[in-house]
Amino acid sequence: MLNRETLGQGPNLTLIHGWAADNGVWRTWVEAELAPHFTCHLIELPGFGDSPVIEAETVSHIRQRWRAAVIEALPPGQTALLGWSLGGLIAQDVLLHAPERISHLIGLATSPRFVQVEGWQHGVPPQLVADFMQALVVDMALLLKRFWMLQWQGNPGARRLMKQFVAEMKGRSLPKLTGLRQGLILLRTLDFRQQLNQITQPTLWLLGEKDPLIPVGWVEQLATLQPQAQVVVIPDAAHLPFRSHPQETAQAIIQFTV
Template identity: 50%
Template sequence: MTLPHPPLHIDQFGSGPNLTFIHGWGAQNSVWKAWIQQFFSHQFTVTLIELPGCGKSPSIDADSNLQQQWIDALLQVMPEHTHLVGWSLGGLLAQQIAIQAPNRVLSVTCIASTPRFIQAKDWHWAVQPSLLNDFMKALGKDAAATLTHFWKLQIQGSDGARQLIKLFISQMKQRKLPKVSSLTQGLQLLQEMDNRHQLEHLNVPVLWLLGENDPLIPKEFVEEFSTIQPQAEISLVQGAAHMPFFSHPEETAHALLQFLNKQ
């Protein structure tokens, strides 16, 4: 596959079957690299993909087909046969990759993610559209402040949230901020992507790994979605919010490894 832009940045380490991670909006590989190295590198060949305009990845000058351009860029650098883990926006993208290229995906794990991020008349287990609209407007005024607000929101509701928020923000302020154009594209994808009906026909093993107190994704969504995808597994990390791997690293890793080792 030849794309009209440089390939996305990846970090690779470990040995064993392929295991690929795609991070969420406003993040980069360094957000969860240490956690992944600690719990997964001894058993898997790990690939961390940085989304367009994040970390060391180039941005993408998208046309009208934004979603497909991002998917193609991810497929370009993703190992041929891999277990796939996506967090938040990365989970939406991982779902779509598995839908489009099921022969390349051994399993899909969606951490703090759903098939549709914003509410609709027939989908209540999501955030209100106004939240992402507010983020979109705020980005143009002060991207750094908008990201800080989002980082706080992701950890709210977690055990020890106050201390975790301080720690996470101090870490992120030492890192390169994503490009505003790519943040805008990511918000657009969160607003537009809806994988619900396509997932009905997905046959690869799926794990929904959710935080009990996630302020962005109500855990009740699994009750409704289990009728759409009854073969999927669901694991709830008690006391966690939207970043279970950060607040509850051992519990989150245990749930993921338990699923992966069955495949």
């Protein structure tokens, strides 16, 4: 069973973190900005934070078992569902398979496909994920530090925030190797572009203008993929808008869901 923390009071809002993170990445922000408005449920993905590893080898098994574990961890009744980065891909998968449980979808610094492919240049090169896979078994701690720093690229004046963030992340227990590997497999393979039009719940894509991993230009495809979706772009934010622009990020979520 996945680890879930609950904070605050109000309508349900469930949050799913990204790769190489855990609930600690946004707990302080949630307490300050969201808990006064929502009952916030923070779910840790398999092999991250205090959630156990889920044994699965094939892409389909990893996807099915991660999705089932997250659905099991959802609060009773309906919830708004927010996913950041990898968590955003998982959130889309959860909604498509358990739509009756989800009232709103919020994709934070995420998209329907993370990796570039023919006809979709709005992501990271496949080689980056392949390099990460190799680096995992060579020096996991060094790779994680590199990734934590990468998320701040493009954010003006972020050096102080980046140093603080990296020091904070290094001070916590590292994710499990299996969780990291499975997460990379899902980042490489999940693709919901052709299923976005099946989503009937109100949807908000909340993006950083300077995000080095999720180029904001992908939203130009929404006119075809999901014309009813809303988009908010946070000026000067990179891949961690809830850390660099905490009030603006929270306000967009509150205005969308309340």
